[in-house]
Amino acid sequence: MSLSFLRPDLAQFAAYTPHPGSADAPLPAQVDHLDTNECPYDLPEALKEKLAWLAHHEVLANRYPGGDHLALKAAIATYVNESAQLPNAPFTSDYISVGNGSDELIRSLLIATCAAGQGSILVANPTFSMYAILARTLGIPVIEVSRDADTFEVDLSAAQQAVEQTSTLPVRVVFMVHPNSPTANALTAAELSWLQQLPQDILVVVDEAYFEFCQQTTAAEILQRPNWVVMHTFSKAFRLAAHRVGYAVAHPHLIAALEKVRLPYNLPSFSQAAAQLVLEHRHDLLTAIPLILQQRQILHAALQAQTPLRLWPSAANFIYARPPATEDSRETLDRVFRFLKGQGTLVRQTGGGFRITVGTPEENQRTVDRMQAAFQS
Numbered sequence: 001m002s003l004s005f006l007r008p009d010l011a012q013f014a015a016y017t018p019h020p021g022s023a024d025a026p027l028p029a030q031v032d033h034l035d036t037n038e039c040p041y042d043l044p045e046a047l048k049e050k051l052a053w054l055a056h057h058e059v060l061a062n063r064y065p066g067g068d069h070l071a072l073k074a075a076i077a078t079y080v081n082e083s084a085q086l087p088n089a090p091f092t093s094d095y096i097s098v099g100n101g102s103d104e105l106i107r108s109l110l111i112a113t114c115a116a117g118q119g120s121i122l123v124a125n126p127t128f129s130m131y132a133i134l135a136r137t138l139g140i141p142v143i144e145v146s147r148d149a150d151t152f153e154v155d156l157s158a159a160q161q162a163v164e165q166t167s168t169l170p171v172r173v174v175f176m177v178h179p180n181s182p183t184a185n186a187l188t189a190a191e192l193s194w195l196q197q198l199p200q201d202i203l204v205v206v207d208e209a210y211f212e213f214c215q216q217t218t219a220a221e222i223l224q225r226p227n228w229v230v231m232h233t234f235s236k237a238f239r240l241a242a243h244r245v246g247y248a249v250a251h252p253h254l255i256a257a258l259e260k261v262r263l264p265y266n267l268p269s270f271s272q273a274a275a276q277l278v279l280e281h282r283h284d285l286l287t288a289i290p291l292i293l294q295q296r297q298i299l300h301a302a303l304q305a306q307t308p309l310r311l312w313p314s315a316a317n318f319i320y321a322r323p324p325a326t327e328d329s330r331e332t333l334d335r336v337f338r339f340l341k342g343q344g345t346l347v348r349q350t351g352g353g354f355r356i357t358v359g360t361p362e363e364n365q366r367t368v369d370r371m372q373a374a375f376q377s
């Protein structure tokens, strides 16, 4: 049926599928979800009980959630000051906007900058796909530049040309992930200085969804640069993917613009309570990070020794790997992906390789065994 009231270009879009490829073949009963870069550990039992208590006694189901997120923003500001090691605590709640996951904030940034024919965005592929997907749903042109095939550093001369081009709408936003997904490399000094010298009429978005795994944040830049925004999420190191909480840190004027375009009650009361609770318990929860980093090293070494995969160093909680470059590497990629899936290991197939989340020791061992079997089969 043709619904002629729909925008014609919508026909080119596909709805988001959380685990692409899962629909075409049945999965075994036990599945290792290593395709979405979550923390492999659920919240500890004591925090689950606290959350249950909060749901029972503090969250009023009949009332809309608090729309100003003030308590949560204040707690986030404290955490950002702490993680950026800024003892004079410059960040306050005025510097924070909270979203239904950072996905919502990406859309808000696009609405506040490029929508209504105001500009285009620049991304460096391979990178997080949602920038381009969300931009296109808003009719915003996406300019794509590439990365070095060995180091995944951004092609900065192509990026500079893109911001100087006049053939399409001017670039208003540059999206960078630090460390990048799927390739797991942190921004280099050259990339950082290129971002720092961009003119004030271009917004620099540094998406630091994985910063807790490398302890590098560019948040302090915001204090000198009103055209800089840093995005963080509770979905990864803080184990709250189910609750959908992300936040942006930026100059209060930019935060005020984001607040204008967001939906009024964008964050459920229970999610706000959960985010506050994990921040209170951040020191305990973040003790899992050294364990995950240790597992990352074990996984990397085992994949290196036992499979023909080419692996890159990682500054995040996932590893990027590609099959050896041969004429049929595309088929190898598909075949290995299907084999792993059939065995119950879900990894992300992207950018000509696999992005593999570091899981529990048992999951990682299964990843290595199955990957090895996939290449032997």
Ligand SMILES: Cc1ncc(COP(=O)(O)O)c(C=O)c1O
Pocket (backbone or CB within 6 Å): 036, 037, 100, 101, 102, 103, 104, 128, 177, 181, 207, 209, 232, 233, 234, 235, 241, 244, 245, 246
């Ligand atoms: C780089 C990057 N940014 C943002 C997100 C989305 O995070 P959230 O769960 O807060 O929407 C992800 C999720 O995988 C990501 O990898």
